[in-house]
Amino acid sequence: xxxxxxxxxxxxxxxxxxxxxxxxxxxxxxxxxxxxxxxxxxxxxxxxxxxxxxxxxxxxxxxxxxxxxxxxxxxxxxxxxxxxxxxxxxxxxxxxxxxxxxxxxxxxxxxxxxxxxxxxxxxxxxxxxxxxxxxxxxxxxxxxxxxxxxxxxxxxxxxxxxxxxxxxxxxxxxxxxxxxxxxxxxxxxxxxxxxxxxxxxxxxxxxxxxxxxxxxxxxxxxxxxxxxxxxxxxxxxxxxxxxxxxxxxxxxxxxxxxxxxxxxxxxxxxxxxxxxxxxxxxxxxxxxxxxxxxxxxxxxxxxxxxxxxxxxxxxxxxxxxxxxxxxxxxxxxxxxx
Amino acid sequence: xxxxxxxxxxxxxxxxxxxxxxxxxxxxxxxxxxxxxxxxxxxxxxxxxxxxxxxxxxxxxxxxxxxxxxxxxxxxxxxxxxxxxxxxxxxxxxxxxxxxxxxxxxxxxxxxxxxxxxxxxxxxxxxxxxxxxxxxxxx
Amino acid sequence: xxxxxxxxxxxxxxxxxxxxxxxxxxxxxxxxxxxxxxxxxxxxxxxxxxxxxxxxxxxxxxxxxxxxxxxxxxxxxxxxxxxxxxxxxxxxxxxxxxxxxxxxxxxxxxxxxxxxxxxxxxxxxxxxxxxxxxxxxxxxxxxxxxxxxxxxxxxxxxxxxxxxxxxxxxxxxxxxxxxxxxxxxxxxxxxxxxxxxxxxxxxxxxxxxxxxxxxxxxxxxxxxxxxxxxxxxxxxxxxxxxxxxxxxxxxxxxxxxxxxxxxxxxxxxxxxxxxxxxxxxxxxxxxxxxxxxxxxxxxxxxxxxxxxxxxxxxxxxxxxxxxxxxxxxxxxxxxxxxxxxxxxxxxxxxxxxxxxxxxxxxxxxxxxxxxxxxxxxxxxxxxxxxxxxxxxxxxxxxxxxxxxxxxxxxxxxxxxxxxxxxxxxxxxxxxxxx
Numbered sequence: 001x002x003x004x005x006x007x008x009x010x011x012x013x014x015x016x017x018x019x020x021x022x023x024x025x026x027x028x029x030x031x032x033x034x035x036x037x038x039x040x041x042x043x044x045x046x047x048x049x050x051x052x053x054x055x056x057x058x059x060x061x062x063x064x065x066x067x068x069x070x071x072x073x074x075x076x077x078x079x080x081x082x083x084x085x086x087x088x089x090x091x092x093x094x095x096x097x098x099x100x101x102x103x104x105x106x107x108x109x110x111x112x113x114x115x116x117x118x119x120x121x122x123x124x125x126x127x128x129x130x131x132x133x134x135x136x137x138x139x140x141x142x143x144x145x146x147x148x149x150x151x152x153x154x155x156x157x158x159x160x161x162x163x164x165x166x167x168x169x170x171x172x173x174x175x176x177x178x179x180x181x182x183x184x185x186x187x188x189x190x191x192x193x194x195x196x197x198x199x200x201x202x203x204x205x206x207x208x209x210x211x212x213x214x215x216x217x218x219x220x221x222x223x224x225x226x227x228x229x230x231x232x233x234x235x236x237x238x239x240x241x242x243x244x245x246x247x248x249x250x251x252x253x254x255x256x257x258x259x260x261x262x263x264x265x266x267x268x269x270x271x272x273x274x275x276x277x278x279x280x281x282x283x284x285x286x287x288x289x290x291x292x293x294x295x296x297x298x299x300x301x302x303x304x305x306x307x308x309x310x311x312x313x314x315x316x317x318x319x320x321x322x323x324x325x326x327x328x329x330x331x332x333x334x335x336x337x
Numbered sequence: 338x339x340x341x342x343x344x345x346x347x348x349x350x351x352x353x354x355x356x357x358x359x360x361x362x363x364x365x366x367x368x369x370x371x372x373x374x375x376x377x378x379x380x381x382x383x384x385x386x387x388x389x390x391x392x393x394x395x396x397x398x399x400x401x402x403x404x405x406x407x408x409x410x411x412x413x414x415x416x417x418x419x420x421x422x423x424x425x426x427x428x429x430x431x432x433x434x435x436x437x438x439x440x441x442x443x444x445x446x447x448x449x450x451x452x453x454x455x456x457x458x459x460x461x462x463x464x465x466x467x468x469x470x471x472x473x474x475x476x
Numbered sequence: 477x478x479x480x481x482x483x484x485x486x487x488x489x490x491x492x493x494x495x496x497x498x499x500x501x502x503x504x505x506x507x508x509x510x511x512x513x514x515x516x517x518x519x520x521x522x523x524x525x526x527x528x529x530x531x532x533x534x535x536x537x538x539x540x541x542x543x544x545x546x547x548x549x550x551x552x553x554x555x556x557x558x559x560x561x562x563x564x565x566x567x568x569x570x571x572x573x574x575x576x577x578x579x580x581x582x583x584x585x586x587x588x589x590x591x592x593x594x595x596x597x598x599x600x601x602x603x604x605x606x607x608x609x610x611x612x613x614x615x616x617x618x619x620x621x622x623x624x625x626x627x628x629x630x631x632x633x634x635x636x637x638x639x640x641x642x643x644x645x646x647x648x649x650x651x652x653x654x655x656x657x658x659x660x661x662x663x664x665x666x667x668x669x670x671x672x673x674x675x676x677x678x679x680x681x682x683x684x685x686x687x688x689x690x691x692x693x694x695x696x697x698x699x700x701x702x703x704x705x706x707x708x709x710x711x712x713x714x715x716x717x718x719x720x721x722x723x724x725x726x727x728x729x730x731x732x733x734x735x736x737x738x739x740x741x742x743x744x745x746x747x748x749x750x751x752x753x754x755x756x757x758x759x760x761x762x763x764x765x766x767x768x769x770x771x772x773x774x775x776x777x778x779x780x781x782x783x784x785x786x787x788x789x790x791x792x793x794x795x796x797x798x799x800x801x802x803x804x805x806x807x808x809x810x811x812x813x814x815x816x817x818x819x820x821x822x823x824x825x826x827x828x829x830x831x832x833x834x835x836x837x838x839x840x841x842x843x844x845x846x847x848x849x850x851x852x853x854x855x856x857x858x859x860x861x862x863x864x865x866x867x868x869x870x871x872x873x874x875x876x877x878x879x880x881x882x883x884x885x886x887x888x889x890x891x892x893x894x895x896x897x898x899x900x901x902x903x904x905x906x907x908x909x910x
Contacts, residue, residue, distance in 0.1 A: 016511040018533055019489050020631045023576075027620065027630075045484025047583075049904055052483060068491075072511050101533045104518040107431075120732035125479055125495035125506050127733060151631050225860065227525040227550065227638040229831050260628035260635050261642035261828075265529065278428055279385035286421040292406075294419055301423030305861060308431035309522050321386075321393040322432045 008062040008165045011043035011055070013082060015068030015075035016102050016134075020151040021093035022046050022067060028158055039165050052081075061086040063165045069095040069102045069317065070135040074128035083141035088164050088194075092157070094150040094267045096137040097200075099317025101150070103134045106316045106323055107308055136318035139325040146200045150267035150314060153253050156180070160201045163189050180210070180252050202252030206271050207264050211246055211255035213237065218288040223303040226263060237263045238284075243310055247284045248277040265313045276321040278311035343397035343463040345372045347456070348387065350380045352410040354402025354444040354452065361449035368453050369460040372400075380404070380441070381414025385425045388439065392429070398438045398463045402452070405443040415443070433470065437462050480896055486904045487580045489535075490736065490871060494882050494903055505886035507879045507907075509736035516865040524549065524835060524856045525638055527865075531852070532632040534869060536569050536623070537845030541852045543636035549839035549854065550638050550832025557825025558640035561626055564653070564817050565633060566843070568622035570810040571660055573846040574762075574803040575619065578671065579612050580908060581800060584901075605670065615663040618656045622814070625649050640829025653818035661811040665776060668804055672783055676797045680788065685797035687888070687906065690751045690880045693741075694764035695726075695873070697849040702842060704849075706741075709754065711767055711792035719842045722851055722868065736875045739868060749879055757876040760848030761910065762802035767792035772805060774812030780805045799909040806846070835860045848873060874910055881906050 014022055026047065042061060043050045055061070064086035070076050083089050094100040120126070137143055147160045159181065178186040180203045188195040208215065215236045224230055224241040237244040237258060245266035246258060257264050270277040285304075291297050312320045318327065349355040355376050361368060377383055380403025391399045401422075403415040422441040430436050440459060444452050483493040491511040497504050519530050525546065531538035540562055547554055554562070582604070620630050625645065627633025635642045645653075679685030691709030698705050702719045717725055729738045729746045740746050744756035769791060772778050784801045785791060793801075817823075840853035848870035855864040885906050889899040 014491070016491060016513070018535075023631065027617065046486065046488070049486030049900065050484060051900075074510055101518060101530065102513065104522075105514065108517050108520050123497060123499070123504070124731075124733040125481075125497060125508060127508060127735060128510055130512070154630075225523060225525060227546070227832055256629050257634050262529075262628070262634045262637065265526075275386045276389050278432075279389045279425075282385045282421060282424045282428055286424055287417065289420045291420075292413075292416050297420055298423045301427060304424060304427060305523050305859060306431070306521060306526075307424065307428045310526075311428070320432070321389045322434070 007040040009042045009060070010039045010165055011061045011064040011082060011086060012041065012047070013043070013045065013064065013066055013068075013078060015066070015078060015096070015137075016071040017068035017093065017095035017100060019046060021095075024151040024154065024157055025065065025092070025161075028154065028161060039161075055081075055085055063088045063090060065090050065092045066137055067091075067093045067096050069100050070131065070137060070140050071102055071105075072128040072130055076131060076135075076140055079137055079140045088144045089137075089141065090145045090147060090160060090164060091137045091143045092147045092160075093152055094148055094269070094314040096143075097146045097148045098269050098315045098319055099134055099136045100314050103136075103312075103314065103316040103318075104309065106133050107312075133325060134317050135325050136327075138327040139318060140328065142328045144197050145195070146198075146269075148200060148202050148250065148268040149253060152201075153256070156201045156252055159189060163195055163201070166192075180254075200250070200269075200272075202250045202268050204272060205251050207246035207249045207251045207253070207255055207258070207268070208236075210251045210253070211236070211258045211264075213255075213258055215239065219290040220285060220288045220300070221290050223300065225305070238288075243281070243285070243304070245277070245281065245311065245313070248274055248280040248311070265310070267314050269315060270319050277315060277319060278308065279321070281311045282307075341464060341468055343371050343460060344395065345398040345400060345456070345459060345463065346391045346396045347372050347374045347400045347402060348377050348380070348383045349374055349402040349444075350404060350410075350415075351376055351378050353404035353408065353446045354380075354442075356446035357402070357444045357449050357452040360446070361453045364449050366449055366453035367457075369457050371460045372456050379409065379411050379414035379418075381409070381411065381417035383418060385421055385428075388425060388429075392434055392438075392469075397469060398440075398459055400440045400442060400456075400459060402442055402444045405445055408445065435466055437466060438469075482896065482900045482903065485900070485907065487577070487908045488904075492736075494886070494900075495733075496886055496899075503886055503890045505883045506733050507875075507882040508734045509875075512735035515867055519862050519865045522862050524854060524860050524862050527854060527862065528636055529632070529634055531867070534867075534871070535845065535847070535850075536627070536631060536633050537566065537843065537847075537850055538852070538867075538869065539627070539633045539636055540566055541841055541843040541845070541850045542854075543638065544841035544843055545839050545852050545854050546638035546832075548841055549836050549856070550834070551836060552639040552830040552832050554640040554829060555825055555827040557823060557827070558829055560817060560822045561641045561645070562636050564814070564823065565623065565626040565636070566845075567810045567814045567817065568619050568626060570846040571664075571807060571814065572616060572619040572623060574807045574810070575612065575616050577803055577908060578667075578800065578807070579609070579616065581675070581905075582609065582612070584905070608670065611663060612667065615660055618659055622653060622656045622660075622818075625653060637829060639831055640827070642828070644828060645823055650818075650820045650823065653823070657811070657814035657818040661776075661815050664808050664811040668776075668780055668808060671804055672780070672787070672801075676801050677787055679800075680795060680797040684902070684905065685795065685800065687796050687885070688794045689759075689763075689796070689799065689877070690754055690884060691794065692754045692757050692759040692877055692880075694768060695758040695760055695849075696764050696768045696770065697842060697844055698770075699844060705768060706758070707764075707768060719840065719851065722840075722842075723853075723866070726868065728868075728872070734875075734879075737872050738876050738879075739873045740876070749876060749883075751880050751884055754876075754880065757880075758873070759877045760870050760873045762806045762848075763793075763799045763909070764848075766798070766802040766805055772809050774809045776812055777805050777809035780808050796906060796909070803909055845870065847871075878907055878910055881910065 064082045091097045182204045185195040185199045213236045230240045242263045244263035246264035249266040250268040250271040274280045409415040478498045480496045492509045495506045528539045528542040531542045624630040628635040694707045703716045706714045727742045740756045838855045842851045851868040853866040
């Protein structure tokens with residue numbers, strides 16, 4: 001590993017979300033060789049207490065890892081500023097990539113008025129105003145790479161670090177990541193080149209490809225809510241009547257949630273072959289309904305609850321055809337969110 | 338609102354409802370001009386994505402026309418469409434699109450009258466619903 | 477009027493900044509949470525069984541509180557194995573969170589990614605034992621692994637479900653958990669010696685861990701009976717009430733300069749946020765728990781409390797060193813409890829969960845999370861879809877304390893004529909353990 005002048009300048013920032021993606025990045029420091037050998041972190045507020053002023057004198061930042069959704073005017077300003085400043089901008093985590101859990105706010109109208117807050121007086125500092133809708137990072141500025149997941153899994157996060165901030169050496173742990181990444185990305189990774197702009201650091205197929213459960217025959221006779229009885233291990237959850245978003249979700253996590261007995265909720269976003277994950281789930285579930293009687297079908301449909309909140313749990317601001325804000329077109333048109 | 342003219346997208350299956358639409362035209366049934374027809378081979382090939390895409394691109398209403406159950410040229414294509422409709426309607430209504438804006442109708446080739454009537458009814462219904470309202474996030 | 481904004485405070489979990497307004501020589505500091513996370517709004521109309529996964533946006537411990545609320549809503553009690561697994565997860569989360577906080581404290585001195593000593597002009601007169609930071613990190617990683625085994629994922633856990641947990645542990649997990657517990661306990665013991673003698677004592681003597689937190693009343697949870705205990709600023713018990721009565725006693729208040737709510741005692745009503753009038757407020761978390769004399773059961777933790785008292789003085793304590801020390805006590809308690817709990821006997825059983833027959837209309841639960849107690853109340857409609865969600869978590873409960881600490885630190889820094897960089901570092905140091 002080379003050191004010294006070749007170190008890439010790295011920035012890390014979270015807008016609106018939680019700190020889990022940043023914790024995931026810090027954990028990489030331990031999991032593999034210390035990042036400090038080939039990365040110079042010039043801006044990482046959570047870890048280093050960096051101030052915005054620290055970015056002024058630094059020249060360009062080589063790679064910025066941006067987590068969190070864009071919900072306030074400050075989030076938007078931060079996104080614009082970091083995009084301006086950085087050679088490469090990576091959206092890390094479901095919030096930055098798609099909008100994430102905060103994006104559910106776009107679906108729910110606000111509830112009853114809370115206890116009226118006192119009027120702001122002039123000596124109080126202002127708060128950054130909320131944007132009309134929660135946005136994914138890519139709707140505000142062009143994004144170069146995406147690492148999905150809530151939070152991203154260590155192998156894929158490490159693959160992303162290696163690809164954009166590393167110096168081309170490919171340690172053995174990349175093997176797992178590379179086996180799950182689409183061909184062009186894996187090849188670029190192995191060769192130490194930048195992957196095609198717009199690449200998503202995850203697989204191309206659906207989660208079903210990596211899920212450890214046994215798939216037999218898909219027939220929906222009745223719908224189960226996740227608190228009801230089902231086999232905790234063994235058979236495909238969708239086949240047992242649970243809504244599992246794995247059918248319409250990009251693989252890469254290895255089927256983490258289904259492996260521990262809970263249905264997938266789609267934090268890796270939709271695979272490239274699907275246009276709208278909600279439509280896909282409707283089609284997938286409907287095609288397995290075991291009935292040709294209109295009344296029976298309508299009755300069964302009544303048992304489904306909160307379709308939008310389940311099919312688009314992390315994806316409303318960017319991957320729901322009806323509610324998404326379009327992605328900003330970047331320098332290259334092959335951006336496929 | 339008085340000059341709101343809804344745009345309705347109609348996916349019509351080649352073997353039944355499209356023929357009915359054609360016959361309605363030839364027979365000079367009075368039809369409102371708000372419907373744009375897309376001919377598909379079978380109602381069963383209308384993926385829910387097309388419906389969502391139509392709404393996303395600005396349609397005020399979407400209707401799928403298929404053969405009566407038992408008459409499908411591909412045996413059971415229309416049954417597939419029938420299976421999708423309730424869930425699709427539910428998803429649409431959760432996304433702010435009223436159930437009346439989406440319909441699945443059986444229209445035989447020999448039913449130009451019913452075709453015209455259904456289309457006109459739908460146009461009127463959607464006109465009274467008005468333009469689509471935006472779902473917005475509030476604090 | 478001049479405003480200085482200290483943004484991006486190091487180690488702060490929530491998105492927040494401190495805005496300082498100077499007018500006529502007076503300085504007023506505002507700790508502003510700059511982005512809301514309106515869980516109640518996000519969860520409305522979601523199926524209630526999704527609640528444990530939705531609330532992890534705020535913290536992993538919310539997952540456990542939500543699962544407990546679901547148990548109550550479904551009127552089921554999880555089987556013993558499931559309860560133990562959930563408790564095991566809670567302990568691993570506690571260990572991880574507190575070790576991370578203490579690691580952040582030490583990172584101020586020995587930071588592989590920053591240049592220089594972040595405490596400004598203070599000279600280090602102690603050197604760290606070799607590989608201490610590496611060791612700390614390695615055990616953080618082990619705790620992370622325990623979280624992944626018990627929670628299903630290394631963060632945003634998923635395994636606590638209504639009525640129990642979602643899957644049995646695998647054969648290899650039992651041995652691994654036992655190893656992890658032993659290693660974490662051993663490390664916690666040696667780490668505590670280092671912290672107590674080299675860091676806390678020195679910090680208190682040198683002054684930068686000596687500042688006293690404002691004398692807020694405290695509200696702690698007495699677990700077997702699920703009662704809240706209210707004590708005044710001097711540690712005297714004033715009243716007890718059941719968790720069910722929380723909203724009668726405690727209200728929420730909003731200020732226009734922050735997106736995070738405040739909690740206060742309704743009896744006194746909301747007053748201004750000033751260090752001189754704090755009786756309507758309260759603090760939660762490790763330090764109030766320590767001061768309440770809640771008996772730690774683990775010998776190592778008990779011993780640590782004794783050491784704290786012999787160095788700092790008798791309880792209750794309010795200096796910053798005590799706030800960090802309280803994290804250490806909790807760390808030891810968690811580590812010892814992990815050793816006791818991570819055994820095949822405790823974590824094996826025939827049943828994963830008791831399945832609810834249906835849902836009631838309303839339920840509440842309270843759980844001791846690493847940062848303090850966490851109260852959750854949920855109301856559903858006849859289909860089990862969430863109508864209303866009320867959360868009182870440590871972020872809200874301690875908002876007033878943190879704002880007052882910010883005011884105090886800024887005022888002291890202004891009086892000592894410190895530059896804004898040093899002020900920021902003091903703020904970070906003071907807010908980190910809360």
